[in-house]
Amino acid sequence: MLTVALIAFALFQFVGDPISNLVGQDTSTEEREQLKQDLGLNDSIVVQFGRFVGNAVQGEFGRSYRLRKPVKELIAERFPATLELSLLSAFLALLIGIPMGVYTALNRNSWLSQGFMTLSLIGISLPTFLIGIFLILFFGVMLQWLPTFGRGDTVSIGWWTTGFLTVSGWKSLIMPAITLAIFQMTLIVRLIRAEMLEVLRSDYIKFARARGLKERSISFSHALKNTLVPVITIIGLQIGSLIAFAIITESVFQWPGMGLLFIQAIEEVDIPIMSAYLLLIAFVFVVINLVVDILYYSIDPRLRMD
Amino acid sequence: MSLLKIEGMRVEFPSRRGSIVATKDVNLELAAGEILGIVGESGAGKSTIANAILDLLDPPGIMPKGKIFLEGERIDGLSLDEMRKIRGRRIGMIFQDPLTSLNPLQTIEEQLVETIVTHLDVSVARALERAIEMLDKVGIPDPAIRIKHYPHQFSGGMRQRVVIALSLCADPDVILADEPTTALDVSIQAQILDLMRKLVKETGVGMIIITHDMGVISDICDRVMVMYRGDVVEVGTTQKILGNPDHPYTKSLISAVPRPDKRIDRFPLVEYIEEAGVAHKSIDVKTHWLGKSRDFDNSKSEFLVSVKNLEMRFRTVNSIFPSKRKYLRAVDDVSFDIRAGEVFGLVGESGSGKSTVARMISGIYTPHAGNIFFDGADLTALSSRKAVNHYRRQMQMIFQDPFSSLNGRMRVADIVAEPIKFHKLASSNAEVKSIVNDLLDHVGLGAIAAKKFPHEFSGGQRQRISIARALATRPRFLICDEPTSALDVSIQAQVLNLLKDLQEELSLTMLFISHDLPVIRQVCDRVAVMRDGKLVEVADSEDLFKNPQSDYAKHLLDLMPRLVSA
Numbered sequence: 112m113l114t115v116a117l118i119a120f121a122l123f124q125f126v127g128d129p130i131s132n133l134v135g136q137d138t139s140t141e142e143r144e145q146l147k148q149d150l151g152l153n154d155s156i157v158v159q160f161g162r163f164v165g166n167a168v169q170g171e172f173g174r175s176y177r178l179r180k181p182v183k184e185l186i187a188e189r190f191p192a193t194l195e196l197s198l199l200s201a202f203l204a205l206l207i208g209i210p211m212g213v214y215t216a217l218n219r220n221s222w223l224s225q226g227f228m229t230l231s232l233i234g235i236s237l238p239t240f241l242i243g244i245f246l247i248l249f250f251g252v253m254l255q256w257l258p259t260f261g262r263g264d265t266v267s268i269g270w271w272t273t274g275f276l277t278v279s280g281w282k283s284l285i286m287p288a289i290t291l292a293i294f295q296m297t298l299i300v301r302l303i304r305a306e307m308l309e310v311l312r313s314d315y316i317k318f319a320r321a322r323g324l325k326e327r328s329i330s331f332s333h334a335l336k337n338t339l340v341p342v343i344t345i346i347g348l349q350i351g352s353l354i355a356f357a358i359i360t361e362s363v364f365q366w367p368g369m370g371l372l373f374i375q376a377i378e379e380v381d382i383p384i385m386s387a388y389l390l391l392i393a394f395v396f397v398v399i400n401l402v403v404d405i406l407y408y409s410i411d412p413r414l415r416m417d
Numbered sequence: 418m419s420l421l422k423i424e425g426m427r428v429e430f431p432s433r434r435g436s437i438v439a440t441k442d443v444n445l446e447l448a449a450g451e452i453l454g455i456v457g458e459s460g461a462g463k464s465t466i467a468n469a470i471l472d473l474l475d476p477p478g479i480m481p482k483g484k485i486f487l488e489g490e491r492i493d494g495l496s497l498d499e500m501r502k503i504r505g506r507r508i509g510m511i512f513q514d515p516l517t518s519l520n521p522l523q524t525i526e527e528q529l530v531e532t533i534v535t536h537l538d539v540s541v542a543r544a545l546e547r548a549i550e551m552l553d554k555v556g557i558p559d560p561a562i563r564i565k566h567y568p569h570q571f572s573g574g575m576r577q578r579v580v581i582a583l584s585l586c587a588d589p590d591v592i593l594a595d596e597p598t599t600a601l602d603v604s605i606q607a608q609i610l611d612l613m614r615k616l617v618k619e620t621g622v623g624m625i626i627i628t629h630d631m632g633v634i635s636d637i638c639d640r641v642m643v644m645y646r647g648d649v650v651e652v653g654t655t656q657k658i659l660g661n662p663d664h665p666y667t668k669s670l671i672s673a674v675p676r677p678d679k680r681i682d683r684f685p686l687v688e689y690i691e692e693a694g695v696a697h698k699s700i701d702v703k704t705h706w707l708g709k710s711r712d713f714d715n716s717k718s719e720f721l722v723s724v725k726n727l728e729m730r731f732r733t734v735n736s737i738f739p740s741k742r743k744y745l746r747a748v749d750d751v752s753f754d755i756r757a758g759e760v761f762g763l764v765g766e767s768g769s770g771k772s773t774v775a776r777m778i779s780g781i782y783t784p785h786a787g788n789i790f791f792d793g794a795d796l797t798a799l800s801s802r803k804a805v806n807h808y809r810r811q812m813q814m815i816f817q818d819p820f821s822s823l824n825g826r827m828r829v830a831d832i833v834a835e836p837i838k839f840h841k842l843a844s845s846n847a848e849v850k851s852i853v854n855d856l857l858d859h860v861g862l863g864a865i866a867a868k869k870f871p872h873e874f875s876g877g878q879r880q881r882i883s884i885a886r887a888l889a890t891r892p893r894f895l896i897c898d899e900p901t902s903a904l905d906v907s908i909q910a911q912v913l914n915l916l917k918d919l920q921e922e923l924s925l926t927m928l929f930i931s932h933d934l935p936v937i938r939q940v941c942d943r944v945a946v947m948r949d950g951k952l953v954e955v956a957d958s959e960d961l962f963k964n965p966q967s968d969y970a971k972h973l974l975d976l977m978p979r980l981v982s983a
Contacts, residue, residue, distance in 0.1 A: 313517060314512055314514060314517040314518040315517060315518050315519055315520045315521070317473065317512070317518075318510070318512055318518040318519070318580070318583070319520070320473060320504065321471055321473060321504055321505065321509075321510040321512075321584075322504060322505035322509070322510075322532045322535075322583060322584070322587075323501045323502065323503070323504030323505035323506055323532075323535060323536060323587075324501075324505070324531060324532065324535055325501070325535060326497075326501075328531065328535075332523075333520050333523070336522050337520070337521070337522055340522075410522065411521075411522065412521070412522065412524075412567040412569070413521060413567070413569045
């Protein structure tokens with residue numbers, strides 16, 4: 112985290128001069144110096160970095176240069192949108208991807224698995240924005256069933272705004288979530304299939320068969336559980352990247368999430384938002400990795416030694 | 418009526434380039450309470466029989482011809498559901514590798530109870546009782562506690578006991594054991610064989626043991642069936658087959674098994690195998706490249722290699738605090754000397770540290786403490802790469818697994834040429850090429866082999882490539898780490914003969930590591946016995962076999978399976 116903090120902090124040092132963004136053309140040099148002094152920009156780098164980390168730990172990232180609002184508020188506003196979108200699409204990807212992967216591994220030669228594999232190849236090759244645009248064209252423009260942008264109506268629960276509780280929220284959510292889920296889903300299908308085929312060839316599956324256990328028990332409680340051990344790592348990382356890289360989907364659907372905020376921040380060289388985003392995403396990855404490790408521990412007894 | 422009967426079984430593996438026939442026309446009968454051994458070398462079709470009985474052939478295997486009867490009832494061609502009621506319930510199967518045949522994510526209890534409940538009409542509580550009884554029966558101490566454990570918490574031998582309990586827990590009439598002790602140490606092997614013999618006697622099941630090991634056959638089987646390339650060549654009582662075989666293949670196979678009881682000059686070859694025809698060409702060391710510029714001909718001392726108080730530790734528990742770290746002492750205060758020109762054996766069970774010693778001498782591992790002297794020079798004190806390479810060139814290593822010790826993406830010519838180029842032993846590429854061809858010819862492969870890739874060769878041929886590679890630096894010290902334990906007996910005989918010839922011809926000094934006592938007796942001049950990282954005994958090999966001093970060496974010699982002689 113500290114390393115990421117250093118990079119985030121370095122953004123301030125190297126990407127443009129904040130003062131010239133803050134003030135107009137006709138500000139005098141004295142006033143600029145005064146401002147620098149007030150903002151603490153004349154202190155040594157180490158002191159500035161210490162202050163930066165100290166603030167970051169408290170969730171304080173300064174004010175956005177562009178929107179003139181505290182970054183904390185902006186993020187809090189946008190974070191629920193991104194999180195809901197990512198979680199729903201992760202859920203969709205797992206819900207559809209795992210059964211499809213298991214099916215294609217167990218019935219390798221059936222026409223349905225061949226079909227699934229072809230679809231997954233298409234899904235993995237098509238760029239996200241293209242899928243998004245096609246969905247908008249079809250359901251949004253031609254059929255006019257679903258809205259093409261925004262989050263719809265949201266309900267606030269404390270500082271958290273949710274789209275899960277209104278019909279229009281769900282309607283707006285469904286297309287971006289599918290768009291985001293498709294790539295992950297196809298990845299999960301292929302991963303589960305490859306890993307499961309490997310497990311099905313193993314000795315203990317053959318021994319289970321030789322003991323006359325039921326096929327369903329062999330496939331699910333013996334094979335699938337062993338398949339999940341390596342797959343969990345990748346799935347965890349993928350969920351992390353769902354949150355981090357929802358940027359493209361968010362821009363296509365004008366989804367008011369952090370990705371969109373970040374894109375706009377880059378256009379305007381809004382460094383506080385950029386660095387806060389960077390830190391937050393790094394934090395999300397760390398948390399997810401921790402969860403993955405704990406899951407590992409609970410699934411695989413071999414890690415529980417000592 | 419026989420318990421299990423097979424008539425005219427033929428198994429094929431269809432492929433794009435025509436079918437591969439795994440078994441041609443197998444007939445066998447098994448009576449209750451009988452142990453039938455099926456013996457043969459790899460590719461003979463032994464395991465195929467067991468898999469075909471349970472309809473567990475790996476795809477695309479099929480059985481186009483043949484009938485299988487279980488107590489007079491035909492069981493081939495049953496539906497999957499009907500077959501499942503036979504698997505485990507009436508025919509149990511034991512697999513080779515206990516480390517991989519248990520589901521690592523389930524406790525022993527889950528695996529046993531599931532199997533019992535699937536087959537017997539009992540409650541889960543009753544199944545648990547039975548599971549504990551089974552574990553007790555196969556000799557697992559504290560079964561009520563151990564049943565809650567996961568497979569990784571058991572040692573290899575204990576796991577094989579669990580596997581046996583799993584195969585027996587639904588009370589089958591027939592047990593098929595596919596190489597049940599191949600992956601185990603000798604002492605564990607003896608225990609498992611005892612257990613199986615006892616269970617057969619107690620329960621009256623019929624058992625088929627599939628093995629390549631004549632020792633196992635002579636130890637436990639009533640009758641033996643010998644297979645060669647999918648054909649049954651001979652069936653008879655164990656006494657008859659081992660003592661007075663009729664078929665020439667059986668005869669040569671038995672003669673190729675290293676004899677534990679006396680030392681013979683050369684291994685008889687299994688003439689039945691085509692590869693055996695390759696003759697070893699002798700060379701004149703004075704004119705040949707291999708004998709040229711051996712810049713180390715006059716040894717400074719009697720001992721070429723000396724090891725003093727060698728110690729190696731592996732960290733098992735890691736911690737930032739040195740005091741909390743835990744170590745496994747893989748090699749603990751080991752000292753021995755190897756005379757120039759002798760074959761020094763290192764014997765011990767798995768985990769005894771014998772390979773670790775070899776790796777330290779060859780420089781793969783750096784010893785934690787102690788010294789290694791090579792021709793009077795302390796290798797542990799060398800600092801410059803040049804000095805190290807000077808000695809490295811003089812010692813070469815041959816590894817156990819011929820399938821993973823050769824780079825599959827390099828041509829054989831490049832594999833053998835690499836050490837020559839690295840140590841700059843030849844002046845031109847043309848010279849390198851002629852040396853490589855010569856070496857390959859010398860190990861019995863022929864120069865045509867140079868253009869091929871390793872996967873085009875069989876295990877024995879690959880081991881010959883490894884030997885050629887080791888010889889390419891004109892070494893005077895060869896470290897052979899279980900060079901033949903992955904090979905069939907007939908191939909083992911060829912490779913050991915080749916090593917013996919080379920050793921005599923080039924007056925090589927060898928460190929020969931093996932867990933196989935008969936092989937040690939045939940090959941080595943002196944032997945060191947290791948146990949748990951410590952040296953137990955060092956003796957001339959004939960002395961060791963006739964009159965072992967330490968208890969452990971006596972114990973190992975007792976366990977050594979002996980062929981019954983009629």
